[in-house]
Amino acid sequence: MMYETDLVVIGGGPAGLMAANTAAGAGASVLLLERDRHLGGQLIKQTHKFFGSEKQHASERGIDIAALLGDELKSLEDRVTVWTHATAVGLYDDGVITVDYDGTYRKVRPKRIVAATGASEKFLSFPNNDLPGIYGAGAVQTMMNVYGLRPGKRVLMIGAGNIGLIVSYQLLQAGVSVAAVVEGLPQIGGYAVHASKIRRAGVPILTSHTIVRADGKESVESAVIAEIGSDWKVVRGSEQTIPCDVICISVGLTPLTELLWQAGCEMRYIPALGGYVPARSDRLETTVPGIYVAGDAAGIEEASAAMVEGHLAGLEAALSLGCGGDGCEEERADCLKQLSSLRSGPTAEKIRAGLSCAHGCQTPKRRDEHA
Amino acid sequence: MENRRITDHPILDFSEGEVIPFTFDGKPMEGRSGDTIASALHANGVKVLGYHFKTKRPRGFYCAIGNCSSCLMVVNGQSNVRTCTEPLLPGMKVETQIDRGVPDDV
Ligand SMILES: Cc1cc2nc3c(=O)[nH]c(=O)nc-3n(C[C@H](O)[C@H](O)[C@H](O)COP(=O)(O)OP(=O)(O)OC[C@H]3O[C@@H](n4cnc5c(N)ncnc54)[C@H](O)[C@@H]3O)c2cc1C
Numbered sequence: 001m002m003y004e005t006d007l008v009v010i011g012g013g014p015a016g017l018m019a020a021n022t023a024a025g026a027g028a029s030v031l032l033l034e035r036d037r038h039l040g041g042q043l044i045k046q047t048h049k050f051f052g053s054e055k056q057h058a059s060e061r062g063i064d065i066a067a068l069l070g071d072e073l074k075s076l077e078d079r080v081t082v083w084t085h086a087t088a089v090g091l092y093d094d095g096v097i098t099v100d101y102d103g104t105y106r107k108v109r110p111k112r113i114v115a116a117t118g119a120s121e122k123f124l125s126f127p128n129n130d131l132p133g134i135y136g137a138g139a140v141q142t143m144m145n146v147y148g149l150r151p152g153k154r155v156l157m158i159g160a161g162n163i164g165l166i167v168s169y170q171l172l173q174a175g176v177s178v179a180a181v182v183e184g185l186p187q188i189g190g191y192a193v194h195a196s197k198i199r200r201a202g203v204p205i206l207t208s209h210t211i212v213r214a215d216g217k218e219s220v221e222s223a224v225i226a227e228i229g230s231d232w233k234v235v236r237g238s239e240q241t242i243p244c245d246v247i248c249i250s251v252g253l254t255p256l257t258e259l260l261w262q263a264g265c266e267m268r269y270i271p272a273l274g275g276y277v278p279a280r281s282d283r284l285e286t287t288v289p290g291i292y293v294a295g296d297a298a299g300i301e302e303a304s305a306a307m308v309e310g311h312l313a314g315l316e317a318a319l320s321l322g323c324g325g326d327g328c329e330e331e332r333a334d335c336l337k338q339l340s341s342l343r344s345g346p347t348a349e350k351i352r353a354g355l356s357c358a359h360g361c362q363t364p365k366r367r368d369e370h371a
Numbered sequence: 372m373e374n375r376r377i378t379d380h381p382i383l384d385f386s387e388g389e390v391i392p393f394t395f396d397g398k399p400m401e402g403r404s405g406d407t408i409a410s411a412l413h414a415n416g417v418k419v420l421g422y423h424f425k426t427k428r429p430r431g432f433y434c435a436i437g438n439c440s441s442c443l444m445v446v447n448g449q450s451n452v453r454t455c456t457e458p459l460l461p462g463m464k465v466e467t468q469i470d471r472g473v474p475d476d477v
């Protein structure tokens with residue numbers, strides 16, 4: 001049986017939750033699909049306090065923000081339906097979404113779609129990188145902060161961006177030792193506050209270093225690391241063996257965009273945003289009319305930007321359906337203002353450059369749009 | 372065996388959940404309510420969840436959120452179950468997967 005609704009939001013992370021809340025608040029009927037058993041996306045494992053401004057709940061912990069957004073959703077219960085353990089598996093030309101909902105196959109036909117599927121972790125190639133004990137940083141965080149499990153006894157962290165640094169600190173909090181943080185670039189990518197916290201705890205951050213190989217029989221027993229020159233080649237004689245039972249890979253994220261590819265959205269390769277992202281208007285509509293994108297799926301940024309993008313995409317989707325009332329113009333202007341302020345600092349230069357390549361597409365007119 | 376459950380944490384509270392019995396390759400084990408199959412195995416010190424169907428190299432979980440398929444195992448006779456997102460249920464029969472698996476009866 002076909003399920004019909006105004007809007008389907010794919011993904012229940014910060015972007016998707018905001019999109020669902022906003023569109024339902026404006027009067028649209030919404031179906032929120034989340035692959036996981038709980039809502040919150042990446043937020044549910046983030047125990048540290050966030051940066052950003054108060055509007056995006058800065059200085060609150062990620063886990064608390066997830067709960068807050070979830071509560072808001074509950075208050076809109078009469079217009080929002082939530083399916084958890086529901087994976088959108090296909091997005092077809094006729095606008096139908098196919099869903100694996102708790103083991104059953106369902107079809108949904110919405111008038112609008114917001115894709116807020118988030119990102120997946122990048123991998124690194126080196127000999128024996130498939131050994132058990134080599135985990136993504138997100139996985140280590142999930143094990144610790146969702147399931148309450150230590151990933152192992154001694155971890156070698158690869159990557160000194162914010163995620164690598166934050167997860168290293170969270171490992172220390174959970175009583176796991178961190179042998180070192182290895183970073184290929186000559187400088188630390190993450191914020192200085194995070195770096196100094198783990199340095200104070202005695203963890204060395206080795207810049208211009210890389211992992212050469214992992215060793216172990218059935219699982220990781222040690223790793224070889226080495227210094228690299230500006231040509232990214234190993235400096236001979238600098239190899240050292242680090243005993244460890246876990247190697248944690250934190251070398252960045254890439255947008256999860258399979259569904260948008262399938263839907264025929266124009267995709268552009270923009271390294272500054274993490275890989276292939278959909279071209280879209282500044283109102284977040286892709287080149288396929290009625291399909292909007294928000295959050296990490298649109299380009300790797302932070303939860304704060306994901307929330308505002310979700311807000312904007314939900315609002316635009318609702319407005320295009322004739323929902324919403326007074327004040328929507330101001331709400332839109334406020335979202336755009338928040339986004340440009342979040343992206344104003346020198347650290348956001350890369351994001352700004354990336355976005356200028358992703359924006360600036362023309363969405364063709366919708367079939368149901370009246371002149 | 373090394374105890375992997377965190378009992379003492381500055382921010383989070385992991386109170387002992389209900390015990391969930393299951394078997395891994397015939398061996399009785401215990402998980403806790405809230406566990407996925409992979410988290411319960413991890414708590415029991417199991418790192419190898421399967422072997423690559425061709426190279427027979429050991430595989431463990433990698434992403435823990437259902438993105439990468441590195442954690443496929445045979446559960447109650449069904450192959451290719453993504454154990455990192457599949458909740459642990461009492462009495463589950465969990466087995467190491469060593470091949471491509473067989474399709475379900477349809
Ligand atoms: C360790 C770490 C620390 C961070 N620290 C900060 C910080 O201090 N400040 C900050 O602002 N940001 C931080 N971030 C970034 C922030 O968490 C992300 O940018 C944010 O979660 C992105 O939100 P999202 O909604 O786009 O994606 P996600 O949170 O990834 O949510 C996407 C959701 O979609 C679901 N999904 C995917 N595909 C499907 C499908 N086909 N069908 C149904 N559901 C699907 C997923 O299960 C997931 O729940 C951090 C991230 C990490 C990993």
Ligand code: FES
Nearest residue numbers: 433435439440455
């Ligand atoms: S570990 Fe990646 S899908 Fe399970």
